Amino acid sequence: MNKVEKFKTMEKILREVEDLKNSQTAVIKKIGLIEAENMNLNDQELQKSLNVIYDGVHKNLQTVEGLFHTFSDSVATFKLKENITAEMLMDIKA
DSSP states (O other), rough: HHHHHHHHHHHHHHHHHHHHHHHHHHHHHHHHHHHHHHHHHHHHHHHHHHHHHHHHHHHHHHHHHHHHHHHHHHHHHHHHHHTOHHHHHHHHOO
16 A cells, blocks of 8 residues: 555545544434423433443543544544655645
8 A cells, every 4th residue: 555545545534534423423413402392291210221321422522532633633643754745645636
């Protein structure tokens, strides 16, 4: 794998990690919607379970966000170190 192909793969992975981050955020929002609905029911078991799920998803989201920032820095550093230009990226698409 040459450096341009490696960079493109890194960018693809970064987009997938960002998608994972967005998915985790969507799960947290969904939990909030269920909690709001449960305010009327006041089901304690449901609330307890939602709290456990929320804690796990929130921890995962923090981990994914950290990974995103760290890997994003790695991709940027690789791009600078390998002097990858827009022209080089266009050539691989052709």
